[in-house]
Amino acid sequence: METNGSHGITVRCKRIILFPLPFQGHISPMIQLANILHTHGFKITIIHTEYNSPNPSNYPHFIFKSIKDRFSEITDKLPGNLDTNYFLKHLNESCVDSFRDCLAALLAESGEERVACVITDAVFYFAQAVADDLKLPRIVLRTSSIGCVLAYNVLPFYSKKAYFNLTKQDSDYEEPVPEYPTLKFKDVVKITNNPQGMGDFTSNMLSQMKASSGIIWNTFKELEECELETLPQDFPVPSFTLGPFHKYFSASTSSLIVQDRTIFSWLDKQPSKSVVYVSFGSVAYITESEFQEVAHGLDNMGLPFLWAIRPGMVVGSEWLESLPEKFLERVGERGRIVKWSPQQEVLAHPATGCFWTHNGWNSTLESICEGVPMICSPWFVDQPINARYVSDVWKIGVLLEDGFKRVGIEKAIKRVMTGKEGQEMRDRITCLKEKVNLSLAEGGSSFRSLNNLVDYISSF
Template structure:
């Protein structure tokens, strides 16, 4: 067999949709290059993605495996209980991963030659090294988020963490993150920075960010032109960095086949309600505000009603993803109040989940009210849709700051949730500042397109990644 046939990559995401989705896109790109790929999910998420199995017929070098996350079947696995998932994976999944990788590396027809593990799954990198398998890290968050995380030990040492305490000036600039001195405020730091430094979850992330530099290579779902300054600070910490984003644009550029056969069309743990596409067809050009706070975002009923009133009062038609499990403290069929459905009939359309990339690409959509998860942020950029940002967790706080102040492709509404502000910000995005924001967005969207197409930086970097995997260096 030649090196291309022998190369076998094991992809192992953290068990959350925002981490699974980009690695599935990478899996498709690697399979398209003729590489053997094993995609490893937890048993829970594997069951949710059973509809992916038939796609193996279109990707003969792809297989799916699963492993326990150690939690009971009925555990909600939501963002409010993410600590349960993190510590269970670390204690229960880790030894099982070692056994599985040992088997795949010795007993498989095509032994695993490279592990690409999620950036907060450092144990997978360490186990791969123990077993003599090359290991790379895939970072599912933004590079600007990564750099702020990597600077956390310095912020702790200087006594700047935690933030958000009583009397804390959250608009004070953070001067200890090189390259961000004039941009980053205390409120823009990742949400974990609002925890006490001795909190077990805080300590977990600090240790993971220290461990990430042990990898032989770092793969980023971003592109050079978007975050050149940040990348210049990260680059010296790693022997190799591959910026290969936006992955959604790279898929479009590299793989010319029916989208219905694509892994990227089947990578959701939730089933999309496609009736919203018919509704969008009936709406005027660039008139609709698309609202989604992601697959794990949570809000209170009070916040739900503030957004509802703000959207109604803005006078704009809106398509709103309101997940049944996305309202804190309420479950089942009564999670979404009936008056919300009734009150949106004339101007709005509610769905439990939407085919987001298709929605953003629809000509009726003129604005994106988002939590600024990195996948959503990149998808908004690729579609060229201005954003209104309401971040809640992880790197979303810093992403929203970059959207508004660095790239100037949207507006930041973090740490506030009242109907008058929501109405005002929607009107600013869709009317008063529309021309200004759209001009910046058009420029950034073109950079994304150019990077992902032949001759672009991400296109080239993917070729380099594939070449290096084949060489098994």
């Protein structure tokens, strides 16, 4: 049986099994990838954990299979414990048997299309051994930048040098890291509060990426050309850069949080490129004092702003209780606060002038795709790496180097929103936006990479 894909590519009708990590920043690109592959004629089955499970009714063209993850056993440690390695290690140990059983059952089903391969999030490193045992090719989806993986591959997580324990008082704090000079020591400090655990995790993940049948990246060649050229030296498996995934569909979403769409009538009233959009993602937490500094910084600038404050984001607070006294009265109609926003559409709105972000990779890509310069406040793992690329390599944003201080916040907003420097950032990110569109167009780098991936999977 054969079917024509959306670009006229003829592929054999085979089934692909996908296995996303159950966090917003990982579920979204995996679902987007599933949709992309479905349009090219593949049947899609998604194995998912009970924790943060997707809503099958939103994707009637996919088959969903739920597996036990025992994540409820450790959720009492959220949000106080931000050692992500703890949760990732748990998932890699608790999902082994249920994933193996589910995958084996799917392979044994009669009358169904043959399974070509399994695509798992790279963080599920245990899945390589399972796939090998079942003699099924495993392709990994890495939901970060290539630069992040290259940095992880060389950072000295096990070093006895106090790389991860430096403070502002140390002379090396502002200096480049010898192993990866794009980063500064103060960026490395933010990546993890548990270098031993992070070292164990990255070692497992990277070794199993190298053992896989291929790597899919949610990036595009023109953004990370140098990194892509050096990648094969350490990762000698096929790589496919077919991103940005979300651009294949109009405002596609797999949000686990209800989005507030009432904001658009307010945005429509704001001048072009005047609004500061603030969102720190679906996982990071902020202290009460940091929250108040953000509020004062936005208040003092006098610009219109849209602020997405996730319930529970402020430690010890349910939602807005920690705002400065009379803050809402002072800002009035100049500011809008929502619990969650349809981010892709907000960034695409003509009124949006800059994006104050935690620099998760999805958010960073979405900002690039819409030509919106960034203010960067990274928390952990890949975010400090993404932020350093935004500020120092691509030069399309400003990094808040010293955390949340209202004076620094005001200076950063001013740098991005006004003057020659801000216009230069806008020009550079507009150029990248144009390169995104060219990469996705027929004959472009992402277009060709997707075709190569389709052919590769069809060959199994």
